[in-house]
Amino acid sequence: MLKSLAAAVSGLALLTGAAIADPVKVGMITTLSGGGAGLGIDVRDGFMLAVKQAGNEDLEVVIEDDQRKPDVAVQLADEMIQSEKVDVLTGIIWSNLAMAVVPAATAQGKFYLSPNAGPSQLAGKGCHPNYFNVAWQNDNLHEAAGAYAKETGYNNSFILAPNYPAGKDALTGYKRFYDGEPAGEIYTKLGQTDYAAELAQIRASDADSIFFFLPGGMGISFLKQLADSGIDLPVVGPAFSFDQGILQAVGDAALGVKNTSQWNKDIDNPANKAFVESFKAEYGRLPSLYASQGFDTANLLLSAMSKADVKDADAFRAALKEADFNSTRGNFAFGNNHHPVQDIFVREVIKEDDVYTNKIIATAMSDHADAYAAECNM
């Protein structure tokens, strides 16, 4: 699928000074059909909103659907590099797809800006000068959840995640900053929808809190069944299961749950306020975490375009590294491995005018980098 969207012409292009540089062609590979389409659509919409607002006619975006299949993503990347001759790739949602595409793309001299996935391999030994992560390293939000648990005084958490690499990273990340032994540690089946057995184990344990990482439908099922089980323990988790898109499907079961995120719609800065308002006006729904990441990714790219020519890879890389754009999350900088150094907040799920959403209640970690940066020789 090919949808070329040349940005609208506007006087802004002259003001940014980008008109003198070569045009930049961006290839976005993201998930637009099938089960995980909600995330990809949000990233795309956030990205395209920033592109539209900038009105930079030197920026062209090509969008394709990877169907959440690694082999399709690899083929699309080949196509974008060989036929479309893009300068920059972006858009991938899932770590396994990113692992299939990113190393080959950066090895061919393309820039890759990650709006969502941040596998540890690409943050440590496998880091690359042309790879920039604008979201988080995969462990970050789990680490923040661990730090928050420690600060709150939980020291006997029951922790669970699906039995796949990102799930193992999640539990490792949580334990990295949490104090104490877990009351129980379970790897569930990927895609599992019934958690009765796990809930029975939680009930039988003497846990003082629950930490879980169960993205998508798995988290919805878990929370509903937890609420129904009568287990009354505080729950912490990363933002993925409490995002704007799926909260409405969880309903009351999510109320009061603490979750960690680098973004929320109530972060008080002008860029974020403008983003939330314009996203609502453009698409008629509240923006999600993923939309904010897409929006920031596009703005990072635009900021680099105004400083350097994409054909001059070294200058363009330096311009990206500066991260000189107004992030929706406020402070944002890149560490040595081109992963974010940023604040991570604790949010609480609330109900606001009949809509379930989050509000920030604390800062879990300030200027937090990731655990793999030291392994990166950059």
Added chain:
Amino acid sequence: MSLVLIAEQVLNGLQFGVMLFLMAAGLSLIFGVMGLINLAHGSLYMIGAFCAAAVAGATGSFVLALMAALAGAAVAGALVEVLVIRRLYNKDHLDQVLATFALILIFSEGTRWLFGSFPLYLNVPDILSGPVTLPGGIQYPLYRLVLIGAGLAVAGGLFWLISKTRIGIQIRAGENDREMIAALGVDIGRLYTLVFALGAALAGLAGALVGAIQSVQVGMGEPVLILAFVVIVIGGIGSIKGAFLGALLVGLTNTLGGIFLPEALKLMIEPAAATSIGASLASMAIYILMAVVLVLKPTGLFGARA
């Protein structure tokens, strides 16, 4: 590991098995009577859940939602039978597999087109929510008990329907000899549509009942469909009794395997590896069970013919 925990896990396995039965029974009937492999049975499960979520959202009534699920899935089933499936009875299994595979694509993407890409909200009704205390001090969610009860009731009803009613006699006759019941003046076209709609309604009911404690989303039917196939292989095609026992076996193996395999391995190897390997083995447990049954009884526990 305490006895209370084990008892609770057995209940969980039962509940899972009973819901699997609703799926497997329809599949098995359709296969037994019409000789049709219906891969799109999981889509009917999904349709039931989406109908329930939409009606519950609009009216707030769980009873109405369940009725909508039954009706929606039955109508969808009947429509599909008349428009597509009917043309497949005389074709070989290959064409059936392909056509119903195509139906999955159409249903899944069609649902996404109608309802969007995000999961829908459907919850347990207030009076059924929360846990109850069972004898022995087991705290158990009331809704899951209701699921077990509902599943057993439907199973009972189905046995009665098949063994005691006129339509049941026709169904059983259809399983044995298709030409004969046509010769006896039974409108076979109508019978087939009816059986298909019945199977669809059972799947839709399961989707709605389970959807209340899980996530109502596109693609929710296929994992259940494959488990239902395993149930039928174990129980024997066309046998409602086999489907029932097969479903309970698969439900219990799946639930108990996930708990006890890692625990058992922990006695032998270090805990972290035990959890990981145990989880891997547990996810394969039901397929291993299937292979064992196949070796011992190729036609399944209650299957008369292969």
Added chain:
Amino acid sequence: MMQERTLNALVLAGLIAIPLFAYVTDEPFTITLATRTVILAMAAVGLNIALGLGGLVSLGHAVFFGLGGYAMGLLAYHAQTYTPLMEVPFLIEGTKSMPVIWLVAVIVSAFAALIIGYLSLRTSGGYFIMITLAFGQMFFFFAISWSAYGGEDGLSIYVRNGFPGLNTLDPIQFYAICLTLLAIVLWFASRLACSPFGLALNAARQSPDRVRAMGLDPFRLRLVAFVVSGAITGLAGALFADLNRFVSPAMFSWQMSGEIMILIILGGTGRLYGPVLGAIVFVTLEHTLGDISDYWLIFLGLLLLAVVLFAKGGLIGALSSRRTAHG
């Protein structure tokens, strides 16, 4: 209307001409697409031996496709990390050589097909479909939870494996390798169909009793066909992994099995070139339908339905003069 033989020749000529087309139009990606087509066609030719010739509707051929893929993935991964694949009871090193990888892929998938076939061929018809599907799921879940080799993330191989005397990184040369292998596999399949074994298998599909009366064991015939079929699909899996320089459990998914089967039906069951034509149509559709709508899978579904219900004999049946596949 034309002779099926003419149509086959046209298809093969078209595939050979693709690099030229890509060169003239300056669309190098066409070659990548064509390589994908050829590899998928090979997987389907493999399945077609079980399905078209033996009448075995296997909905689990993704097992062999995936095993071939992982054979490549594991060997290349150990070669690129300079770690031995295993040391006990004897040392096995990884390798980056395509011929060795192909051999391993073929042996491993043939062995798996022997075991799966031995168990599932005890049944037939609908049972067989469900059992092969379930075995596929078993491999899928195992691959997902096998974290030593990336689990769900899969394994990335940074450089394509080598073939003596050729530069496999050049899309045209890799395409040539795949096309040559497809031609060999097609030749083999056509010889197999005319061989005494093929004739007996065909007879076993139509009337097992008659074959039994002749003193042949239909079970054995089918098992051999299933093993040969799995081995060819496994070879295609190894090539597919090399095309993507990546393997993941998605290769084991039951949708993958379904896709391989779709190729055969689109082209025409039991016809030598059916899978090839089917793969061409499928990849083209996949590539172009997406332009029309985000919901392109609906159209694919409708098209499949139409083929099953109205185009007996698939595309070859519609295009050529020989309407039935099995004379």
